[in-house]
Amino acid sequence: MGERPAAVGDLRLATIVVNALDMERAATFWAETLGYDAEREVGPQHQYTKLEDPAGRGPDVLIQQTEKIPQDAAPVHIDLYTSDRDQHVERLLKLGATRADDWDYPERHEFIVLRDPEGNEFCVIQAD
Template sequence: MLNIGTIVLGVADIRRATDFWSQALRYVPRDGESKDDWVVLEPADGPGTALALDLSEVPVQKHPRVHFDLHTEDQVAEVERLVSLGAERVDWDLYPEDPDFVVLADTEGNRFCVIDLNHG
């Protein structure tokens, strides 16, 4: 049996990405450790999937093949909170007619979606 243990995200600036994702997800560096080329973030409140940030020179994809879907029951508030942390709204050309998601980019330009669990 396999389980997802860690999701790895390529970033250009480890410290900037660590600051953003730590605040966005309420995660902390594993064992309090953060290096210039690699850090593993874990949930501050207990078990959960870890997020590793890996130094990368690969350019960000406009339409990434893999991305995060972050679920919330208060999409408007969470989008505003993430934008206040440094995320940017993405002018997404693939929105359906009545989307339940908002596309944002993190401080490194990586796209992710904020999904409204109350979308009706």
């Protein structure tokens, strides 16, 4: 891999924020999904739960307490890559994810769209 452009400097992806009505349920789901540690509640009113990769390789995930989850598709979502998509889809369904059955898939696709227990969409993608 090459060098990053100088204009980028030290800018990096550090945190992914997931909205939740039930912060504990969402934190448990994402911690188990990713194998992350639920570190602590943070913020002035403890409105966030911070999840960290114990290996230090992935970005942190911040579960953010919210009063409403948008029903329209979010303009940003999480993609999870794996060499065994179907096994992980089944595991995530057991953890509380649901299939986004209303998704309009193209004829050929490597991804499955799921929703976390709070309704946030994410994809599990077959990546060989």
